[in-house]
Amino acid sequence: MTAQGEDFVYDEATGEWISAAEAAERTKADRVEVRDAMGTLLADGDSVTLVKDLKVKGAGQTLKRGTVIKSIRLTGDDQEIDCRYEGIKGLVLRAEFVRKA
Numbered sequence: 001m002t003a004q005g006e007d008f009v010y011d012e013a014t015g016e017w018i019s020a021a022e023a024a025e026r027t028k029a030d031r032v033e034v035r036d037a038m039g040t041l042l043a044d045g046d047s048v049t050l051v052k053d054l055k056v057k058g059a060g061q062t063l064k065r066g067t068v069i070k071s072i073r074l075t076g077d078d079q080e081i082d083c084r085y086e087g088i089k090g091l092v093l094r095a096e097f098v099r100k101a
Helices: 020-030
Strands: 006-011 016-019 048-050 054-056 061-063 080-085 088-094 098-100
Touching: 006 020, 016 020, 054 088
Parallel strands: none
Antiparallel strands: 006 016, 048 098, 054 061, 080 088
């Protein structure tokens, strides 16, 4: 929808038409910043290194300090990241135990 050169989008949460600039600001405000143990901002697809040995519940194994985890995904929680590792399904790590590789 365009009126007088300005773009508008429909906001499903409020049920109103808002300007595209306002929609972009709301989207930016809704994003969660996930930071590693050193305070570095993490993003989807980053590789991280463990800073401590971690026992994995249900898998019966321990991930050693220095292990590199590739292609992380952010979960929407500011302290949790979703990742894959050989032999461990559905691995979720706390951001405080990793650093960006």
